[in-house]
Structures are given as C-alpha cells and as structure tokens.
Amino acid sequence: MSPADKNMPGLDLRSIPRIAVQAFCETKEVADIVEAAAADRRMVKAHTKVQTGGLAAAVDFYGTAPTPNLVIVESREGRDVILGQLDQLAENCDPGSKVIVIGHINDVILYRELTRRGVSEYMVAPITVFDLIREIGEIYYKPDAAPLGRTVAFVGAKGGCGASTLSHNVAWACAKTYNHEVVLADLDLAFGTAGLDFNLDPTQGIGDALAAPERVDDVYLDRLLAKCAENLHLLAAPATLDRPYEYDEAAFDPIIDATRTGVPIVVLDVPHLWTGWVRRVLRSVDEAVLVCAPDLANLRNAKNLADTLKQARPNDAPPRLVMNMVGVPKRPEIKPEEFAKALGLPITAQIPFDAALFGTASNNGQMIAETDPKSAVGETFRQLAQVVTGKHEIKKARRSPFAPLLARLRGAK
CATH class of the missing domain: 3.40.50.2300 (Response regulator)
Known part of the structure; x- marks a missing residue:
C-alpha cells in the first residue's frame, strides 16, 4: 500500500x-x-x-x-x-x-x-x-x-404437477418470512413461467450468463437479476424457441456457484427433463424437493428419481417429498400415505387442489399469499420454506424484563 x-x-x-x-x-x-x-x-x-x-x-x-x-x-x-x-x-x-x-x-x-x-x-x-x-x-x-447461499432445487415427477408454481411460492415465502435475499433461478430455458408468475418481462437472464460463461461472477449476475419483490430477485429463463438449449453437463456450475457466493438462499426451478446438466444440478444442491401429483405416472417417475438421488447423494438427506394437487374432484387418486410408503419417503408437505385460488394467483401474476393472505396453502408454503432452508421453528413468546422494550422495537418495524 x-x-x-x-x-x-x-x-x-x-x-x-x-x-x-x-x-x-x-x-x-x-x-x-x-x-x-x-x-x-x-x-x-x-x-x-x-x-x-x-x-x-x-x-x-x-x-x-x-x-x-x-x-x-x-x-x-x-x-x-x-x-x-x-x-x-x-x-x-x-x-x-x-x-x-x-x-x-x-x-x-x-x-x-x-x-x-x-x-x-x-x-x-x-x-x-x-x-x-x-x-x-x-x-x-x-x-x-463455506459458500453463503443454500441451494434448493424443485423438480416435478411429471410435467404439469406444479413444481414450478411451488418453487416460486416457496422462494417468495423465504424472502418474506426470513428477510433474507433470495434468488430464484428459472432453469426451464424454453418454457419457463417464473416471469409470468411474477408479472415480469425481463430482457436479461440466465440465457445471457450461459452465453458468456467467462464473464460470470457475482457482479455480472447482479446486472441480470430482475426484482420480483422485497428481497426476492429472478434470474429469468429466455422462454423463447429461437434456438435449441443444449448444454454441457457442467454449464450451469459457474452460475450457481457465483449466485450462492453472494446470496443466502438460491431456489432452482428445474424443468422436467433428464439431461446431464439436470442430473448434475440435482446431485449438487443442498436440498432436492420432489413434487408429485397422486397418480400412477407420478409414482413411477418419483420412484425412479428418488432412488437415483439417494444413490447419487449417499451422504445427504433424501429428497423432500411434496404431494401437490391432492383432492381433485372425481379423480381416482393414490392416497398420499400409500404414495409415500412406496417411495420410502415421508411427506414434507401436502398441497390441496384449489383451482380458483391457484388460477386467480396465476392470472394476476401474484403468489398465493398475496392473493389470499389468510390461505392455509400460503401457510404451508411458509412452513415448507422453513424446512428446506434449515430454519428452526419460531418459538412462542415468553415474558421477560425486556418485553416492553421489544414490543416497542417490533412496533417500529
């Protein structure tokens, strides 16, 4: 100096x-x-x-x-x-x-x-x-x-089972509940819906990072992020069909590594594909969340995915099982507890079918908790956010000599 x-x-x-x-x-x-x-x-x-x-x-x-x-x-x-x-x-x-x-x-x-x-x-x-x-x-x-960010990947057992919707709502819940910075990365490059769900139309995103891997660092990624809400940012998918999206197995590594260097929570919306890079992403994350609807095709695919991830991640917790769209009227369903038993996994969360609530939120570009703040589904997303980010349960209040002071502090927020 x-x-x-x-x-x-x-x-x-x-x-x-x-x-x-x-x-x-x-x-x-x-x-x-x-x-x-x-x-x-x-x-x-x-x-x-x-x-x-x-x-x-x-x-x-x-x-x-x-x-x-x-x-x-x-x-x-x-x-x-x-x-x-x-x-x-x-x-x-x-x-x-x-x-x-x-x-x-x-x-x-x-x-x-x-x-x-x-x-x-x-x-x-x-x-x-x-x-x-x-x-x-x-x-x-x-x-x-250690890297600052915790990586959480959501993947659906079958197309259309709602994994993307769940990942977006959980990312929003993480940002709101814990006041942490969260990046949601939409990895469904051709058909990603995160921009639609947050009523955004970003001109930049993950496609730019993939096109210039030599430039990828936390500073460059900052310029590609679109703000969804307080503490929540989106690394958007191109969602266009002007070119094929074929990438090497390690293509997404620099992006994920750079993102988790500067952000506490990184949520990955993984498409329903089976490629080298999808397999690598699911093997490398801190938490893998398997989203399933209660039917036979989901059960078969979920079984294959769960067994593969358990074998590929022997020193990590097994994937989290989330049952989605449970209780569709007049539809024959596999009971969630039987579904879970066949996979050898406990059910981390169960989301009921609610066409009106989810449809309204989607059409308005809102999250469930924004559409209906009192919804039990919104509370389930908050609890799921707590589980996948490794947070402790929020304890019940107890009286202390500092209670009046703390009441004033909370009221000033």
Whole structure:
C-alpha cells in the first residue's frame, strides 16, 4: 500500500454480499458506527437494521424470531455475563447465522471462550466504520469460509404437477418470512413461467450468463437479476424457441456457484427433463424437493428419481417429498400415505387442489399469499420454506424484563 493509500483505510475493503444484518447496540457511539457502515457503498447489498438493548435484548428478541445471516451485539458487561447471555442466544440461533460481539473489555480469556463457542469475531470498542466492514468481509470471504447461499432445487415427477408454481411460492415465502435475499433461478430455458408468475418481462437472464460463461461472477449476475419483490430477485429463463438449449453437463456450475457466493438462499426451478446438466444440478444442491401429483405416472417417475438421488447423494438427506394437487374432484387418486410408503419417503408437505385460488394467483401474476393472505396453502408454503432452508421453528413468546422494550422495537418495524 502506498503512503497515499494509508490515509484512505477503506481502499482494501471488499463489498459485502446480500446478507441480512441485525445489530443490538447498548451505546449511541456503537449504534452510530453501525448506521454509518450500513450507509457505506460497500454495504449497499446488505439489509441492515440497528436496534437498542444490546446483547440482553437480542437474547429475548430471537426467542420469538428467526436470526438473520449476521447478528451484531454489543455488551458492556463482564466476562461471565456475556458468556451466559451468549449461551442463551445460541439456543435460538439458526444454523448458518454468524455473530459478532462488540465488548468494552480487552479480555484474552473472554476472546478464547467466545471463539470456542463459535462466535465469528470479538471486537473491543471503540471501533471505526472501516473496522466493522473489514470484519464482516473477512467472515464471508476468508478462504475457508463455506459458500453463503443454500441451494434448493424443485423438480416435478411429471410435467404439469406444479413444481414450478411451488418453487416460486416457496422462494417468495423465504424472502418474506426470513428477510433474507433470495434468488430464484428459472432453469426451464424454453418454457419457463417464473416471469409470468411474477408479472415480469425481463430482457436479461440466465440465457445471457450461459452465453458468456467467462464473464460470470457475482457482479455480472447482479446486472441480470430482475426484482420480483422485497428481497426476492429472478434470474429469468429466455422462454423463447429461437434456438435449441443444449448444454454441457457442467454449464450451469459457474452460475450457481457465483449466485450462492453472494446470496443466502438460491431456489432452482428445474424443468422436467433428464439431461446431464439436470442430473448434475440435482446431485449438487443442498436440498432436492420432489413434487408429485397422486397418480400412477407420478409414482413411477418419483420412484425412479428418488432412488437415483439417494444413490447419487449417499451422504445427504433424501429428497423432500411434496404431494401437490391432492383432492381433485372425481379423480381416482393414490392416497398420499400409500404414495409415500412406496417411495420410502415421508411427506414434507401436502398441497390441496384449489383451482380458483391457484388460477386467480396465476392470472394476476401474484403468489398465493398475496392473493389470499389468510390461505392455509400460503401457510404451508411458509412452513415448507422453513424446512428446506434449515430454519428452526419460531418459538412462542415468553415474558421477560425486556418485553416492553421489544414490543416497542417490533412496533417500529
């Protein structure tokens, strides 16, 4: 670094990915630093919320709410109090959430105990804006850091069983429920419907990325994304027939890898095909969701898919089974429990047939929860989002000395 650069400490900082950050501060000085960091250009992709109450308030708050990607907590207490409160916080932390503790004592033993408990970083106040941004960047960009994004693939056992509709609604539910950035990638290049379902007509999308693999990185993909809703972005399919879509087995790897580098949740709408790249995508994702209607053709195909994925992913959980369009009037159906028994899989979710609700949502370019916020189907999608993203159940509220404070915080959202 040149002498001139030393006077500009932010030059070596990396941009922070699309993460959700919540900070619980005790002092105005630290709160101001977090606010200033959130306004910095390097944090423009992150969603940051600053609240008061410090570590103690965070413990109580996350007893009834899911944790974001990064929690920043400040405490002016001593070692024993901090460790005790962090142990309580850990009970409610979702897998994958990171924690930065800002304290006011320079205590080596405390630092070692925090590290042993999995805390990402302990910072001693006073800190600067650049100190905080640098620490966040190191958490997400250090060489041994796991990819930020969790990949979830939806695939139908048979064409027309509703896998695309489910993937779109679950992606929307993830974005709304957890306040995380979500990218929905429509991999049905010729006939993808994600743009229609969100009432969008993007001019760019996944086709552009496939045409220029040498340019694919998180910055380039950012330019290809279309905004569907708050926290939800679409990597749209071309949905045209001007050319055949034939790709090598690894063609989608750079796109998926670059997307999950900067986004916490990536939902893949996989077409009902069996090609080298489809097989590779389904083998590589964190969660595979198998969507089926309760008939014989779906059962046969689902059995083949389930057996293939179990064999190809021996160290991963088996695919999730979702029964869709259950209860069509006058249609003979295989009972869902018999369907599941034949596959050797439990039913993760069951979606009833509701032509009016799904038809209205489709025609209006809306998700189910937008069309009917009180719908039981919308709640099922929320629960399915919770399962496939590995989130904990949201716990029931409990009274505490911080209850009045937390009520004011929630009311201010």
